[in-house]
Amino acid sequence: MSVPQKTSSLYGLSKNLILHRHLIFQMTKREVIGRYRGSVLGLLWSFLNPLMMLSVYTFVFSVVFKSRWGISPPGTEESKTMFAIMLFAGLIVHAVFAEVINRSPSIVLSNVNYVKKVVFPLEILPIVTLGAALFHGLVSLSVLILAYVIFQGVPHLTILLAPVVMLPLIILILGLAWILASLGVYLQDVGQTTGIITTIMLFLSPVFFPLNSLPAQYQTIILLNPLTFIIEQMREIVIWGRLPDFMGLGVYLIVSVFIAAAGYAWFQKTRSGFADVL
Numbered sequence: 647m648s649v650p651q652k653t654s655s656l657y658g659l660s661k662n663l664i665l666h667r668h669l670i671f672q673m674t675k676r677e678v679i680g681r682y683r684g685s686v687l688g689l690l691w692s693f694l695n696p697l698m699m700l701s702v703y704t705f706v707f708s709v710v711f712k713s714r715w716g717i718s719p720p721g722t723e724e725s726k727t728m729f730a731i732m733l734f735a736g737l738i739v740h741a742v743f744a745e746v747i748n749r750s751p752s753i754v755l756s757n758v759n760y761v762k763k764v765v766f767p768l769e770i771l772p773i774v775t776l777g778a779a780l781f782h783g784l785v786s787l788s789v790l791i792l793a794y795v796i797f798q799g800v801p802h803l804t805i806l807l808a809p810v811v812m813l814p815l816i817i818l819i820l821g822l823a824w825i826l827a828s829l830g831v832y833l834q835d836v837g838q839t840t841g842i843i844t845t846i847m848l849f850l851s852p853v854f855f856p857l858n859s860l861p862a863q864y865q866t867i868i869l870l871n872p873l874t875f876i877i878e879q880m881r882e883i884v885i886w887g888r889l890p891d892f893m894g895l896g897v898y899l900i901v902s903v904f905i906a907a908a909g910y911a912w913f914q915k916t917r918s919g920f921a922d923v924l
Contacts, residue, residue: 656907662767670770674777681778696786700737703854704730715856727797731790735884736853736877738786739812743819743873744844745779746772750823751830751837754920761920768917769910772823776816783812790884802887811883811890814898815876821906824913831920847871852878 663670682691704726715732753771760766787808794801829836851873857865868874875898879890 656903656910659769659910662769663773666767666770669767670773670777673770673774674781677774677778678781692782692785693789696734696737696741696782696789700730700734700789703733703737727793731794731798732881732885733854734786734790734793735880736851738783738790739815739877739880740844740848740851740853740873741786742779742783742812743815744848745782746776746819746823747826747844748840749775750826751834751840753823753827754831755834755924758924761924768920769824769913772820772827772913776820776823780816794884802883804883804887804889807883807890808880811876811879811895814895814902815872817899817906818872818902821902821909824906824909828913828916831923832916847873 678692709726715729750772753775754761754768757768757771760768760771791801791805826836826840850868851871852868857868857874857878860868875894879895882888882890
C-alpha cells in the first residue's frame with residue numbers, strides 16, 4: 647500500500663482518493679455485504695427495510711394522524727399511495743444523512759487496528775461509510791421509482807437529476823463526518839448525541855408534512871434545517887417533474903465545499919493524537 651499524503655488541502659484529498667480508489671471500493675463493498683452477512687435473506691434486507699418502514703410511517707401519519715399533502719382536488723380523498731411516495735422521497739434523503747452522521751463518531755473507534763498503521767489513509771473511513779449509505783439510498787430510490795411506475799405510471803425524466811440534487815448534501819455530510827469522526831475519538835459523548843440530533847432533524851424537516859402547510863414564521867425555522875431544501879428539491883424532480891432550483895443548489899454546494907474543506911483539515915490536524923488516546 648502506498649503511503650498516503652497527509653495534507654489538509656482538498657487537492658491533496660483528491661490525490662489520495664484517486665490513489666486509494668480501489669481500497670475505498672473494496673472497503674465499501676465489504677461494509678455493505680458485511681451488514682447482512684449471516685442473515686438468510688442477505689442483501690434482500692436492503693429492499694425490505696425501507697419498504698417496512700415506509701409502510702409503518704404511511705399508516706401512522708396518513709391513517710392514524712390523517713396527515714394530508716393537499717395535492718388532491720377539494721372534496722376528494724387523497725391517495726395513500728401518493729402520500730407514501732411523497733413521504734418516501736423525504737425519508738430517503740434523511741436516511742442517507744442519518745446513517746453517516748450517527749455512525750461517524752465511532753468510525754475511528756471501531757477501526758483501532760487501522761490507527762496503528764502509519765500507511766493507512768484514515769481519512770477514507772468516513773468516505774467508506776458514506777459510500778455504503780449511498781448504496782442503500784440508491785436501493786431505496788429504486789423502490790421509490792418502482793412504486794411510482796406501479797401506481798402513477800412512467801416517472802418524469804427529471805428524476806435523472808437526482809445525483810445533481812444530492813451532490814451538495816453528500817459533500818456536506820462528508821465534511822460533518824470528518825469532524826464527528828475526530829471528535830468521537832476525544833469526546834465519546836458525541837456518539838450519544840448524534841442520534842438525538844438526527845431524530846430531531848427528521849421531525850423538523852418536511853418529511854411528514856408539506857412545508858407550505860406551516861405558518862410563515864415556522865417555515866423559516868424549518869428552512870434552517872439543511873435537509874429541508876434537498877427534500878423539497880427531490881420532490882420537485884421525482885414527483886412533480888420540474889427542474890430543481892439550480893441557483894439554490896449552487897449556493898448550497900459552495901457552503902458544503904467550505905464545510906467539507908474545514909472538516910477534512912480538522913480531521914488531518916487532529917489525527918496525530920488518535921493513537922495516544924486509543
